[in-house]
Amino acid sequence: MSNKKKIIIVGGVAGGATAAARLRRLNEQDEIILVERGEYISFANCGLPYYIGGVITNRNKLLVQTVAGMSRRFKLDIRNLSEVTEIHRDRKSVSIRNLQTGEVYEETYDKLILSPGANPIVPNWPGVNEAEALFTLRNIPDTDRIKSYLDTNQPKHAVVIGGGFIGVEMIENLVERGVSVTLVEMANQVMTPLDIEMAAIVQSHMKSHGVEMIFQDAVEKLSDNGKKVKLASGKELSADMIILAIGVQPENKLAVQAGLAVGVRGAIQVNEYLQTEDPDIYAIGDAIEVVDYINGQPTVVPLAWGANRQGRIVADRINGQDVKFGGVLGTAIAKVFxxxxxxxxxxxxxxxxxxxxxxxxxxxxxxxxxxxxxxxxxxxxxxxxxxxxxxxxxxxxxxxxxxxxxxxxxxxxxxxxxxxxxxxxxxxxxxxxxxxxxxxxxxxxxxxxxxDGLVEIVQWHEIDEIVSKGELLIDVRDAAERENGFIPGSINIPLNDLRDRLDEVPMDRTIYVSCQVGLRGYLAARILTEHGYTVKNVDGGYRTYAAAFASRKA
Amino acid sequence: MSNKKKIIIVGGVAGGATAAARLRRLNEQDEIILVERGEYISFANCGLPYYIGGVITNRNKLLVQTVAGMSRRFKLDIRNLSEVTEIHRDRKSVSIRNLQTGEVYEETYDKLILSPGANPIVPNWPGVNEAEALFTLRNIPDTDRIKSYLDTNQPKHAVVIGGGFIGVEMIENLVERGVSVTLVEMANQVMTPLDIEMAAIVQSHMKSHGVEMIFQDAVEKLSDNGKKVKLASGKELSADMIILAIGVQPENKLAVQAGLAVGVRGAIQVNEYLQTEDPDIYAIGDAIEVVDYINGQPTVVPLAWGANRQGRIVADRINGQDVKFGGVLGTAIAKVFxxxxxxxxxxxxxxxxxxxxxxxxxxxxxxxxxxxxxxxxxxxxxxxxxxxxxxxxxxxxxxxxxxxxxxxxxxxxxxxxxxxxxxxxxxxxxxxxxxxxxxxxxxxxxxxxxxDGLVEIVQWHEIDEIVSKGELLIDVRDAAERENGFIPGSINIPLNDLRDRLDEVPMDRTIYVSCQVGLRGYLAARILTEHGYTVKNVDGGYRTYAAAFASRKA
CATH class of the missing domain: 3.50.50.60 (FAD/NAD(P)-binding domain)
Known part of the structure; x- marks a missing residue:
């Protein structure tokens, strides 16, 4: 108990709040100071779109922990509306500005935990500063602003720029409130963690809910106080409001100022113990570079699970436990209508x-x-x-x-x-x-x-070219199923007739087979293979093929 | 292709049907004979209670594969309404009785797969044979009988004997149809894969849906054509119908007759390749003994996943693949209201x-x-x-x-x-x-x-005795929460006040703490531990304690 530590945490949401609570649970004597720029700590970031949409009706429910409650329960020194402006590594201290009084003071630390998060990217498009109803969504004040604008101004049409997870969640919640939405996305799909043929399913669904989507186009400028959005293609959109959701950039100002290394997208670099180059300075959450669990490459994954896990690990490390952060899969999920x-x-x-x-x-x-x-x-x-x-x-x-x-x-x-x-x-x-x-x-x-080599497959994006070269594609569905569409150029031999009609199938070339979802195609491939044919099955069948191309046309 | 094999499968549901289909996919030439005693193959056993309850309305949906459809698609020789009556290991043949004509004939095999399933246990209680409305549920004819009885006779009250998964599913579906139910169970809980305090939660829920439950009692006799059920306790129940769901016994007649070893509950013994003592005779599904994945002991787990997995593995083995069946966790699930x-x-x-x-x-x-x-x-x-x-x-x-x-x-x-x-x-x-x-x-x-030793716990069933011995149990919930109940003998110090009231907590003994679900108790335990106390937290809190004892009183 004698070697009492003094720990300063920069940022009181997700990882920072988790670290503070775990630090206290592990050690009753340490001095733990949590510095948060905003008014609120530990709020429910991921719930914000649903409060805007009216799915969550009670704003208080977004506040997971209050400053007073958490201070008392965990004996924390929480300083909200305070900003750490500088790190003095030489004397192990930080400068803190009280945002209400303007006062700046220094506070020493034994261990410093940086959990500053990430900021929404706002490009410097012409007109962006004059836009009156342009919003990003990151915290409670952002949420209040958007909700208040919706409640007061009853906008009819919104332009959402960026079709990532937050953009798509915002679209859903705007539509729930009766706002029609046009999405502008630079890429050729929504939600880039998905591959294109999977995103196509989401896009078809969004379209069925009335969402207009513009892909592979970018904002060139805003005009008319943000009521007009001009795109690179020349298209012009009118907007009663704009939601900007093109991504976040790690908040690295303090780390850079302190001479600590940053990597991918400027994220703070840490080792497997979440230490920066300075072993007394840890960094966690959306601000840091992590290792991709699958391919070992550095990456940035600004999601809640990692922030919470890292907050815990840092607290454990500081209290002498041998734990590591093992990298991220980037597991992600969203409800889309x-x-x-x-x-x-x-x-x-x-x-x-x-x-x-x-x-x-x-x-x-x-x-x-x-x-x-x-x-x-x-x-x-x-x-x-x-x-x-x-x-x-x-x-x-x-x-x-x-x-x-x-x-x-x-x-x-x-x-x-x-x-x-x-x-x-x-x-x-x-x-x-x-x-x-x-x-x-x-x-x-x-x-x-x-x-095991029991079957070979071809993908939805390969089969058109294969058929156009004159190769034989047998659709083994029943004839009636083809009335709802089929891969152009395919001929029909229903699976149950295949054994009786082998004389129609030439032996001197690769045979391609397809069905609705891939299962009967596999059975057909096995029958043909066993009869000495070289066969490839269209993976995912007509369903995957059709969904992917529906997107291309969308 | 030259060494064409002849394979006979005994039993056409679940494992047997899976084996047949995979055998064909792996080999187009083999002769595959599927012998099934009943009329139907590959039906949806697990769906039967829901068809009775009216949740599934279309009876045809229960028939996953028809004899005609599966014969054609997989080129199978399916002989339903046929029973294998004897195995002749010496000459590698079986006797088959055509149940429609009575004809008995012999069929040779290279490989024999036994997938005979298990039969509902029907004890020889006095009066059981005279009961007019006593049902077990295993197959389509059973289902038709129960549904027809419900439709025609509109019974008001049913006695369900046996509170396992099938018994509980049947109770739910009978209640859905407006039949009131009394459950008679020999054990002291429903669903024995659950521990008693978890079963208690289920029992409280069943009670809230009007189900009467009698535990630790057994049927002594039936009378009045099954309209009266007399229990060992002397209780007498009246019943418009009886569902008997006390378990199943592996169907081992053929195996025993052939001199193959049986084990737990008479289940057919197999090695990790699912071979019986005779390497040309495999056995799969509800009829076999399996290894418990956790503890390595032999057991019987008559569930669908294993039957299907085993059917696949046997087909792979017969076609030369090196795969094994690795034992079972017994993962199980049921919807209970x-x-x-x-x-x-x-x-x-x-x-x-x-x-x-x-x-x-x-x-x-x-x-x-x-x-x-x-x-x-x-x-x-x-x-x-x-x-x-x-x-x-x-x-x-x-x-x-x-x-x-x-x-x-x-x-x-x-x-x-x-x-x-x-x-x-x-x-x-x-x-x-x-x-x-x-x-x-x-x-x-x-x-x-x-x-890691950060906290020690005690269980719900230990705490009453501990408190009765005069030990100190601190309930760290807020005072208002205690109005809905608390562990007798506990005193109240809310978590947030604990640090200020340490002088009320004696240092010379083990302190017990509890809260609603265990989390605040853990925080309290950490605070006290850090202040030098020896502490134990009541695992699961008042919620687990109360749920468990609600059951004991039920």
């Missing part, structure tokens, strides 16, 4: 960029037994190493059951399991919850069959 | 019986962020080894979110993760789905704190 969209690990774009060998599968199982009411189709994409079966990542979209399967796969990855292990996962089955073969089991079976 | 009840791995009863060292924790986190609508409290119990943190098992009960957490923990177990790894699981978080610390992360934190 009636859909759940969830991802974990690396997507195909990332694997391609890093030139890692991979295989992708798309399956469409039911969220639970099809005969029990309420089952939804889960569009599930799994990425894995083609020889070892190592799991790289997964993406799932469904009206229900997507979160569970992504959580199971994220757990499997952390457990070092391969696609061969997924069929052995003994998941809870009764008709309201799953099938005797859970979707994750199914993904494992499909992936194992590929690793 | 508005609750989901899920378990995986070993429960406390089992660990106690095997004298394995263990620690149990109970937590009550929200299924998702409390500020987002629809959050439910999950009652989550985790069992683990007290030194290594190895996970033994878990039980979860909640209106929503229980299935996901049990699936994650089941996956963590298969990945060899310990309680120390659970905080590192990066699970999908947005307010509609979870919290920044998921309930599984939380369980990991709580368990790690115990393994």
């Amino acid at each position: 009636d859909l759940t969209v969830a991802t974990t690990g690396n997507n195909e774009k990332t694997l391609k960029r890093l030139e890692l060998p991979y295989q992708a599968i798309h399956i469409h199982p039911n969220s639970h037994a099809g005969y029990y009411p309420g089952a939804a189709v889960i569009s599930l994409k799994l990425l894995f190493e083609p020889v070892s079966g190592k799991i790289y990542g997964a993406q799932a979209i469904a009206a229900n059951g997507a979160d569970k399967r992504i959580d199971v796969i994220a757990t499997a990855i952390k457990g070092g399991l391969t696609v061969y292990d997924l069929p052995d996962l003994e998941l809870a089955y009764a008709p309201p919850y799953s099938s005797a073969k859970d979707p994750v089991n199914m993904a494992g079976y499909v992936a194992s069959n590929i690793v | 508005d609750l989901t009840v899920a378990t995986t791995g070993n429960n406390e009863k089992t660990l106690k019986r095997l004298e394995l060292p263990y620690q149990a924790i109970h937590i009550h986190p929200n299924s998702h962020a409390g500020y987002y609508p629809g959050a439910a409290v999950i009652s989550l119990k985790l069992l683990f080894e007290p030194v290594s943190g190895k996970i033994y098992g878990a039980q979860a009960i909640a209106a929503n979110g229980a299935d996901k957490r049990i699936d994650v923990i089941a996956t963590a177990i298969k990945g060899g993760l310990t309680v120390y790894d659970l905080p590192d699981l990066e699970l999908a978080y947005a307010p509609p789905y979870s919290s920044a610390k998921d309930p599984v992360n939380m369980a990991g934190y709580v368990a790690s704190n115990i393994v």
Whole structure:
């Protein structure tokens, strides 16, 4: 008890608040000072869009901990409306400005924890400073501003710039309030952790809820006090309000001023113990660079789980425990109207960029037994190493059951399991919850069959070119199913007739087969392979193909 | 292709049907004969109670595969309404009786797969044969009989004998149809995979839906054509119908006749390749003995996942693949009115019986962020080894979110993760789905704190005796919370006042602390420990204590 420590934490939300509470639980004597620039600590960032949308009606519910409550319970010295303006590493102190009085004073530390977060990016477009109803969303005052604007001005139309997770959540909540929305997104899809054919499913769904989406276009300037948005394409949009959600940049000012190294997107660099270059200065949360758990590359993942985990680990380290932060999968999830969209690990774009060998599968199982009411189709994409079966990542979209399967796969990855292990996962089955073969089991079976060489596949984006070269694609669905669409150039031999019609299938070339979701195509591929053919199945079937191209046209 | 095999499968549901389909996918030439005693193959056993209850309205949906459809698609020789009556191992053949014509003939095999399932146990109580409306539920004809009886006779009151998963599902579905139910159960709880304090939660919920429950009592005899049920206690119940759901026994007649070894409850013994003592005879599904994945003991787990997994593995083995069946966790789930009840791995009863060292924790986190609508409290119990943190098992009960957490923990177990790894699981978080610390992360934190010696705990069933011996139990909730009940003999010092009132807490003895769910008790324990006290926290708080004792009184 004699070596009482003095610890200063910069930033009182998520990671900072977690660190403070754990520090106190581990040590009753230490002096713990929590400095927060804003009025509020430990608020529910992730709930803000839903308060704006009216789903959460009680503003107080957003305030997870109050300054008074947390101070008392955890014996903390919380200084809100105070900003750390400078770090003096030589004398182990910080300068703190009281934002209410303007007073600046110095406070020494034994350990310093930087948890400053990240700031919404605001480009310097012409007219951006004159825009009267342009908002970013990061904290409680932002939220109050947006909500008050909506309540008072009853805007009819909003332009949301940026189609990431926050942009999409804001779109949903604006639409819930009766505001029509146009999304402007520089990329060719929403929610970049998804691959394009998966994003296409989300985009079709957003479109069905009346959202207008403009891709591969950028804002050139704002005019008329932000009532007009001119795009690089020349398009001009009118806007009663603008939500700017093009991303965040790590808040690194203090770290840079203190001469500490920053990396990807300016994020503060830390070692596996979350120490900066100065071993007495830790950094956590949205401001830091982390290691990608799958590919080992440095990255930035400004999400709540990491901030909380890191806050705990730093408190443990400072109190002598041997714990490390092991990197991030980037598991993420969002509700998009009636859909759940969830991802974990690396997507195909990332694997391609890093030139890692991979295989992708798309399956469409039911969220639970099809005969029990309420089952939804889960569009599930799994990425894995083609020889070892190592799991790289997964993406799932469904009206229900997507979160569970992504959580199971994220757990499997952390457990070092391969696609061969997924069929052995003994998941809870009764008709309201799953099938005797859970979707994750199914993904494992499909992936194992590929690793084992039982079937070869081609992807949705390859098949048009293959068919245009004159290759034979057999659609093995029943004739009636083709009335709702089919891959151009395919011929039809229903699966159940295939054995009787083998004389129609030439032996001298690769045969391509497809069906609705990939399952009957696989059966057809097995029959043909066993009869000596070289066969490839269209992965994910017509469903994946059609969804992807619906997006391209959108 | 030259060494074409002839394979006979006995039993066409679940495992048998799965084996047949996979056998064909792997080999187009083999002769595959599927012999099924009943009319139907591959039906949805697990859906039967819901068809009776009217939740599933279309009977055809229960028929996953038809004889004609599956025969054609998989080129199978399916012989339904046919029974294998004898195995002739010496000449590798079976006798088959055509149940429609009475004809008996012999069929040879290269490989034989036994998938005969299990039969509902029907004790020979006096009067059982005269009971006119006594039903067991196993297959489609059973289902038709029960549904027809309900439709025609409109019974008012049913006695369900046996409170296992099927009994409880039947109770729910009978209540849905307006039938009042009395449950008679020999044990002191429903659903024995749960520990008693967890079952208590289910029982309270069933009671709130009007179900009468009689525990630790047994049927002595039936009379009045099954309209009266006399119990060992002397109680007499009247019954318009009786559902008998006291368990199933492995169907081992063929195996025993063939001289193959049987084990636990008469289940057919197999090696890790699912071979019986005769390497050309495999056995799968509800009829076989399996290895408990946690404790390595032989057991019987008649559930769908294992049957399907085993059917696949046998087909792979027969076609030369090196795969094994690795044992079962016994992951199970049921919907009980508005609750989901899920378990995986070993429960406390089992660990106690095997004298394995263990620690149990109970937590009550929200299924998702409390500020987002629809959050439910999950009652989550985790069992683990007290030194290594190895996970033994878990039980979860909640209106929503229980299935996901049990699936994650089941996956963590298969990945060899310990309680120390659970905080590192990066699970999908947005307010509609979870919290920044998921309930599984939380369980990991709580368990790690115990393994690390940060806190000691006592259980709900220990505290009454401790207090009655005059030990000091401090309830650290706010005074107002005690109005809804408290542990008898506890005194009240609210957590926030504890530091100021340490002079009221004697140093010369162990101090016990409790709160509502265990979290504030933990904080209090940390404060007291840091001040030099010896402290124990009541695990799960008043909530676990009260729920457990509500059951005892029920």
